[in-house]
Amino acid sequence: MNVIIIEDEAPSARRLGRMLEKLDVGVDKILHSVEEAVNWFSKNAHPDLIFLDIQLSDGLSFEIFDTVEVKSAVIFTTAYDEYALQAFKLNSIDYLLKPIDEEELAKAIEKYRDFKPVPQDLQLDFDDIKKLLINPLERGYKKRFSVKVGQHIKLIQTSDIECLYSENKGTYAFTNEGRSYLLDNSLEAMENELHPEKFFRVSRKFYVNIDAIADIINYSNSRLKIKLNHFNEQEIIVSRERVKDFKAWLE
The missing domain is CATH 2.40.50.1020 (LytTr DNA-binding domain)
Known part of the structure; x- marks a missing residue:
C-alpha cells in the first residue's frame, strides 16, 4: 500500500505517521500545501491512499481536485466537520476529526482495504491477460x-x-x-x-x-x-x- 499525507502542520503529520506505523502502514511522502500537492501529483504516480487535511496553508485541499484528476482513495483528516458532505463527493473512504483516535484510524484503514478499488491499469481486457500469461x-x-x-x-x-x-x-x-x-x-x-x-x-x-x-x-x-x-x-x-x-x- 502506497500512502501519502497532505498536512500543513508538521506535528500533526508526524503524529499521524507514528499512528500509521503502529498499524504497519508506512508513509511514502508528506506534502504540506495545495501548490506542493498539485505539483507532486502532476509528476508522480498517484498513491493507493491519501490522508488529506482540508484546510491547508494556501487554501482548501478540495482545490487539488479542481486542478488534478486524483486517482487515489482519500481519508480526510480535519478539525472541522462542516466539509463532510463535500468530502464524500470525492474519492473519500472516511472522514476523521482531529485529534485522530487510534481506533477510528484503524477502522478507516480496514474500510479502505475492504473497499479498495481495482486500479485502472489493472483492468486489462482478455487479449492483454492472455498475452501476459503466455509470455x-x-x-x-x-x-x-x-x-x-x-x-x-x-x-x-x-x-x-x-x-x-x-x-x-x-x-x-x-x-x-x-x-x-x-x-x-x-x-x-x-x-x-x-x-x-x-x-x-x-x-x-x-x-x-x-x-x-x-x-x-x-x-x-x-x-x-x-x-x-x-x-x-x-x-x-x-x-x-x-x-x-x-x-x-x-x-
Whole structure:
C-alpha cells in the first residue's frame, strides 16, 4: 500500500505517521500545501491512499481536485466537520476529526482495504491477460540499470541485484558483489519495471530478489524477517499486510 499525507502542520503529520506505523502502514511522502500537492501529483504516480487535511496553508485541499484528476482513495483528516458532505463527493473512504483516535484510524484503514478499488491499469481486457500469461517477458521488464561511479557509468544486471531499498530519500541497488549503488528512480517507479517472478516489495523500504534469499524467519507481530546472501546493512522485515502475498509469491 502506497500512502501519502497532505498536512500543513508538521506535528500533526508526524503524529499521524507514528499512528500509521503502529498499524504497519508506512508513509511514502508528506506534502504540506495545495501548490506542493498539485505539483507532486502532476509528476508522480498517484498513491493507493491519501490522508488529506482540508484546510491547508494556501487554501482548501478540495482545490487539488479542481486542478488534478486524483486517482487515489482519500481519508480526510480535519478539525472541522462542516466539509463532510463535500468530502464524500470525492474519492473519500472516511472522514476523521482531529485529534485522530487510534481506533477510528484503524477502522478507516480496514474500510479502505475492504473497499479498495481495482486500479485502472489493472483492468486489462482478455487479449492483454492472455498475452501476459503466455509470455510475461513481452512486458519488457528491466534487464539492467546504469549508475554513476565517480566519472564513470557502470551497468548493473538486474539479475545481480539482491535487493533495492530506500534510505535518506535515496534509492539504492545492493548487488551480489556486496556493494550499494545509488539509482535515479524511486521504489514506486520500479513497480512496473521489475519482473514480479523475481522481485517482491516486502515493505515500503525494500524489494528483494527471490534468488538472493538465504533464510526466512518468523518475526514479531506475525511478520517475517528475511536474510539475503550478502546484504546485512539493516534488517529486512516483511510487513504484516504483505506476508500473505509474500508467501504466495514464494510458491
